[in-house]
Amino acid sequence: MKFAVIGGTGLIGSQVVKKLNAAGHEAVPHSQSTGVDVITGQGLAEAAAGADVLVNLTNSPTFDDASPAFFQTSMDNLLAAAQKGGVGHGVILSVVGADQMTSLDYYRAKVLQEDILKAGPIPYSIVRATQFMEFMNAVLSWTTEGDTVRLPTTPIQPIAAQDVSDTVVEVAVGSPVNGIFNVGGPDVFPLDELGRITLTARPDGRTVVTDDTAGMFATVEGDTLTTKGDARIAPTHYTDWLS
Template sequence: MKFAVIGGTGLIGSQVVRKLNAAGHEAVPHSHSTGVDVITGQGLEEAVAGADVVINLTNSPTFDNASLAFFRSSMDNLLAACRKGRVGHVVILSIVGVEQVPGLDYYRAKVLQEDILKAGPIPYSIVRATQFMEFIDAVMSEGTEGDTVHLPATPLQPIAAQDVSDAVAEVAEGPPLNGTLDIAGPDVFPLDELGRITLRAHPDGRTVITDDGAGMFAAVPGDVLTADSGTRTAPTHYADWLS
């Protein structure tokens, strides 16, 4: 099978490309660096031409209200190119519980992306993942003031990027779901405790302060970003990933 991986040079995309090629497929990465612009549409038709499956792993450069325009334009352009190229399956990556956090612009933008795909003319699959383990350090950096890290106690169920890319590649190889697969890491932690676990493993002089008004995850109600009974559990534990 031939796969066009839009956003194929990023954290998840590069691993998906590698996994699909190792499995004997032809997976081609596309991004700004290869001349593809999902906002202007430049290079999109050429990128998806001849592809059996298109995997869209592009992401908004901002997490504010501008992300809505990014996902609207990028999905409209991508679906138009896929329709012209007679692509039979489009896969995107989204977030577990995303529709339950309307207070965050970026989450509303991801819901918009899903809705555009669902309403489009092409068979599709949506893989929803919980927060990546690789992003915990960035969340902590955003909450750092001096030698303290301010984090809310929002429950998260972090997942390793490797496990996410495994799921994306698996779904892309199969028939369209015309629905959603949810995947999550094996363990639930309050975000502030995740910070403490991280600093115990890699101490740098900072300490964590529980602050339920700190950062973007302060807007998350309850445990909506954790798995429910229908969610697939990935194998990698956070402690193992840290080590």
């Protein structure tokens, strides 16, 4: 099978391309660095032409109120190129609980991206993953003041990028689910505890203080960001990933 992986040079995309090619498929990475721009549409028609599956792993450069416009334009351009190129399956990566996080611009934007794909002209699959382990350092930096990190007790179910890419590959090579496939890490932590675990393993002089008003995740209610029901549970534990 031939795969066009848009955002194929990033954290998840580069792993997806590598794994698809190792499995005997033809996976081509596309990004701004290869001359493909999802906003202007440059190079998209050529990228999609002849592909069986288009995997879109691009992301908004911001998490604010500019993110809906990014997903609206990029999805419109991608779906037009996919339909013209005869693509039979479109795959995107989204976030577990996105539809329950209407208070945040970025999560509303991800739901918009999902809705555009659902209403589009080609069969589709949506992979929703929990928060990436690789983003924990960024989460810590958002609420750092001096030597103190303020974090809420929001339940987080961290997943390794390696496990996310495995799931994207599995879904992409299969038949379109025309729905959502959820995947999360094997453990759930309060975010403040996860911060302490991280800084114990990789000490840098900072300490974590519990503050249920601090940062983006403070607005999350209950266990919104954790998997439910028949979601796939990935194998990599956070403490193993840290080590």
